[in-house]
Amino acid sequence: MRTIATLLSLAVGSYALKERAVSASAYSSNSAGNYKISSVTAPVQGEGDPGSSSTWRLTIDDTSSGHKQTILGFGAAVTDATVESFNTLSDSKLQTLLNDLLTDSGANFALMRHTIGASDLSGDPSYTYDDNGGSEDTSLSGFSLGDRGTSMAKILASMKSLQADLTILGSPWSAPGWMKLNGVIDGNTTDNNLNDGYLSGGTGKSGYASAFAQYFVKYIQAYQNLGVSIDAITIQNEPLNSQSGYPTMYVYADESAQLIKNFIGPALSQANLNTKIWAYDHNTEFSDVTSYPQTVINDAAQYVDSVAWHCYATNVDWTVLSSFHETNPNVNQYMTECWTPSSGSWNQAADFTMGPLQNWAAGVAAWTLGTDSSDGPHLSSGGCGTCTGLVTVNDDGSYTFETAYYMMAQFSKFIPVGATILSGNGSYTYSGGGGVQSVASLNPDGTRSVVIENLFDNDIYLTLNTKSGEEWSGDIPSESVTTWVLPASS
Numbered sequence: 001m002r003t004i005a006t007l008l009s010l011a012v013g014s015y016a017l018k019e020r021a022v023s024a025s026a027y028s029s030n031s032a033g034n035y036k037i038s039s040v041t042a043p044v045q046g047e048g049d050p051g052s053s054s055t056w057r058l059t060i061d062d063t064s065s066g067h068k069q070t071i072l073g074f075g076a077a078v079t080d081a082t083v084e085s086f087n088t089l090s091d092s093k094l095q096t097l098l099n100d101l102l103t104d105s106g107a108n109f110a111l112m113r114h115t116i117g118a119s120d121l122s123g124d125p126s127y128t129y130d131d132n133g134g135s136e137d138t139s140l141s142g143f144s145l146g147d148r149g150t151s152m153a154k155i156l157a158s159m160k161s162l163q164a165d166l167t168i169l170g171s172p173w174s175a176p177g178w179m180k181l182n183g184v185i186d187g188n189t190t191d192n193n194l195n196d197g198y199l200s201g202g203t204g205k206s207g208y209a210s211a212f213a214q215y216f217v218k219y220i221q222a223y224q225n226l227g228v229s230i231d232a233i234t235i236q237n238e239p240l241n242s243q244s245g246y247p248t249m250y251v252y253a254d255e256s257a258q259l260i261k262n263f264i265g266p267a268l269s270q271a272n273l274n275t276k277i278w279a280y281d282h283n284t285e286f287s288d289v290t291s292y293p294q295t296v297i298n299d300a301a302q303y304v305d306s307v308a309w310h311c312y313a314t315n316v317d318w319t320v321l322s323s324f325h326e327t328n329p330n331v332n333q334y335m336t337e338c339w340t341p342s343s344g345s346w347n348q349a350a351d352f353t354m355g356p357l358q359n360w361a362a363g364v365a366a367w368t369l370g371t372d373s374s375d376g377p378h379l380s381s382g383g384c385g386t387c388t389g390l391v392t393v394n395d396d397g398s399y400t401f402e403t404a405y406y407m408m409a410q411f412s413k414f415i416p417v418g419a420t421i422l423s424g425n426g427s428y429t430y431s432g433g434g435g436v437q438s439v440a441s442l443n444p445d446g447t448r449s450v451v452i453e454n455l456f457d458n459d460i461y462l463t464l465n466t467k468s469g470e471e472w473s474g475d476i477p478s479e480s481v482t483t484w485v486l487p488a489s490s
């Protein structure tokens, strides 16, 4: 499946080779909403004329010494809320929407994280792919994707058909209830742990660790049968978060390492699945922020080469990723979850994309891709009631791209899969909130993209110097994320 898709895309690609850009261009999305990936005045070579605008300077190293991480992609979480709301659209509207999301005529998203079973953005009731009425099912004979899992696989298959470079990451919010010490998917934060023998009160030995590993094998195979190859999993969403209102499960760092090293890693490999395992999948803030993923990487390095981070730390500090990179230069890092509430600032999604990119993340995924007009459906027992998708599906059968969609598209559309992030200087945010943040990439076709976030409520005139010896200058609209696409350096 994957091979055929790749070959097809290569064949198509060779006919559709784009002409090399010879001049610069610029696109902007702003707080006011009148720019939506709109073409704006392109930068000119040299100092240009700032007029009366205040000026700003950036430098990028576009030579080999400035090469940093290689981009895997940008996108969002495909939750049950997303699938259910998208499926209320007419076939033609859904096709247009998916085209906008996944091709370079729109946002060119290429990283989708999906929920394995229920999350806080699922309608009632909570479920996993093997609930078995709560009774033990060690052989997983009752495994089934069910209606919701099947609908999710179908939409992911459509996405993959539009975007050959799509990476799909799967994350469960809980193991089936019967595998847990408290016996339930949600509703009880006492003993909210896998019954895997690592914890007091376990069955001893390894409990349901093997069954949990086979649950992933069955899930990956079931999606494969519906045309979806799962590129990577995390074994538990937010393993240090235990809630009663929605599915969660507590997994200790050492427990996670042992589950991956002794059970899940070997099970995937015995089933000939090349699905990767990403560690952690939680915030940057815990007491010793890097110890959890470091423990997993140290113990289960054979199966884990990537770490996933979320944004919900108080005063989120993305330099945690740079610190982690210093000690683990060969480990890939991703920002796999950050919500986009309608109450968020205009630049909230730009911030959670920019910060990780400046600190070695190779991809970013928002929470969530789509919701209905009530930020749902979500669990009535405590699912997120204010998680607005990048796309809202309206009650009248139309859909709306939210501000967060445009802010993310300012990156994803112009920093394609395989682009190399470049080192750069000159980003600064004042304590009052004004300032300029930027990130640049060298793209596979030789062009360079510079994404510039202007946090001032006035236009600025920006001059960019490249290590290759060029100078470009131009206007950056007030409260905007503006992307310059510069031609290949000669």
Ligand SMILES: *[C@@H]1O[C@H](CO)[C@@H](O)[C@H](O)[C@H]1NC(C)=O
Pocket (backbone or CB within 6 Å): 059, 060, 061, 066, 423, 424, 425, 467
């Ligand atoms: C940014 O600043 C650092 C420290 O002064 C310097 O080593 C580096 O070369 C600069 N990078 C660019 C792209 O100007």
Ligand SMILES: *[C@@H]1O[C@H](CO)[C@@H](O)[C@H](O)[C@H]1NC(C)=O
Pocket (backbone or CB within 6 Å): 181, 182, 183, 188, 189, 190, 191
């Ligand atoms: C929660 O689970 C524990 C099992 O660990 C059980 O003893 C307790 O009664 C449960 N609480 C509720 C409210 O169901």
